[in-house]
Amino acid sequence: MSFNTDQKNLLSQPINPKFVKTRKGQGNRDLAYLESWVLMSNANRIFGPDGWSSETIELREVSANKGIAYIARVRVTAGGVVRDGVGGHAGFDHENTAKSAESDARKRALSSFGDQFGLSLYDGEQGQSSTALLKSSAIAPTQQSEKQAINDPPADPAFIKTYLSDLVGWAKKHPTLLPGLKQAYKLKFPDFEGSFSNHVQEPKHVEFIDGFTNRLT
Numbered sequence: 001m002s003f004n005t006d007q008k009n010l011l012s013q014p015i016n017p018k019f020v021k022t023r024k025g026q027g028n029r030d031l032a033y034l035e036s037w038v039l040m041s042n043a044n045r046i047f048g049p050d051g052w053s054s055e056t057i058e059l060r061e062v063s064a065n066k067g068i069a070y071i072a073r074v075r076v077t078a079g080g081v082v083r084d085g086v087g088g089h090a091g092f093d094h095e096n097t098a099k100s101a102e103s104d105a106r107k108r109a110l111s112s113f114g115d116q117f118g119l120s121l122y123d124g125e126q127g128q129s130s131t132a133l134l135k136s137s138a139i140a141p142t143q144q145s146e147k148q149a150i151n152d153p154p155a156d157p158a159f160i161k162t163y164l165s166d167l168v169g170w171a172k173k174h175p176t177l178l179p180g181l182k183q184a185y186k187l188k189f190p191d192f193e194g195s196f197s198n199h200v201q202e203p204k205h206v207e208f209i210d211g212f213t214n215r216l217t
Contacts, residue, residue, distance in 0.1 A: 002080040010046045011114035020121070034118040036103050037206050041159045042116045043078070049159075052078035054109075056102055067092040074105035078113065085109030163206060164197050170213060177213075184212055 003011065019038045022030050043052050058073040071088040087104025091097035110117040171178045186192050188208050192199045200206065 003078075007046055007079065011116055013116060015115045015118060015120060020118075032121050034107070034121065035207070036107065037159065037163070037203060037210075039107060039110050039117050040162075041203075043110060044159050046116060047078045052076065054106055056105075057084065059098055059102060061094075061098075062088075064090050066090070068094060068097055070094075070098045070101035072098070072101040072105040074102055074109050076106065076109040076113075081113075083109045083112045085112070160200060160206075164200060167196060167200075167209065181209070181212055185209065 015034075019034060020032050021035060022032050024030065053076070055075045055077075056072060057075050058071075060071060062069050062071055067090055069088060069090040071086065073084055073086050075082060075084050077083075085105045085108030087101055087106070087108050089097050089100035089104055091100065107118065111119045111121070113119075182192075182196075185196075185208065189199065189205070196209075200209070
């Protein structure tokens with residue numbers, strides 16, 4: 001690996017349980033996962049915004065019992081190290097289902113770099129995690145979290161810049177939905193005025209916008 005000492009130290013740190021979400025899986029099993037923005041932020045923080053890249057190698061529709069489904073293969077390159085991940089998603093909308101499959105594949109590729117990308121959340125049985133792994137990772141606070149106060153950090157500036165650019169693209173595609181988004185955002189965050197670029201700085205802002213836009217498109 002061509003990572004420097006600081007990067008190796010960051011990659012060896014256990015996951016911060018604050019960022020781990022849970023959902024129900026097959027058999028009503030609790031599955032833990034990291035949201036995409038967390039992985040993107042960690043990649044920018046550890047490798048640098050220009051120190052890593054992601055490329056979709058394959059994306060295709062496959063048969064599904066209900067609705068539609070896509071599988072994707074995504075290649076992540078960081079520090080000269082190349083890792084591939086395969087993921088899939090089922091849904092009822094081609095664009096969002098395909099994007100979700102790519103996101104899942106990217107998560108799996110990034111997870112191979114270490115626990116900062118959720119490696120310990122994969123149990124090898126179904127490619128997802130149990131909450132037992134989450135509980136074990138919550139036992140020991142890390143020196144990194146104490147030094148950098150990452151218990152409640154702002155999102156990475158480079159990620160926010162890219163995210164806002166994507167949001168502009170979404171607004172151009174769905175101009176009639178933008179006023180509703182701004183109104184809902186204002187109700188959630190009363191201090192919001194005018195432009196998203198002047199307000200979106202924290203993960204909670206990104207989470208709200210993602211949730212709102214995914215419901216509408």
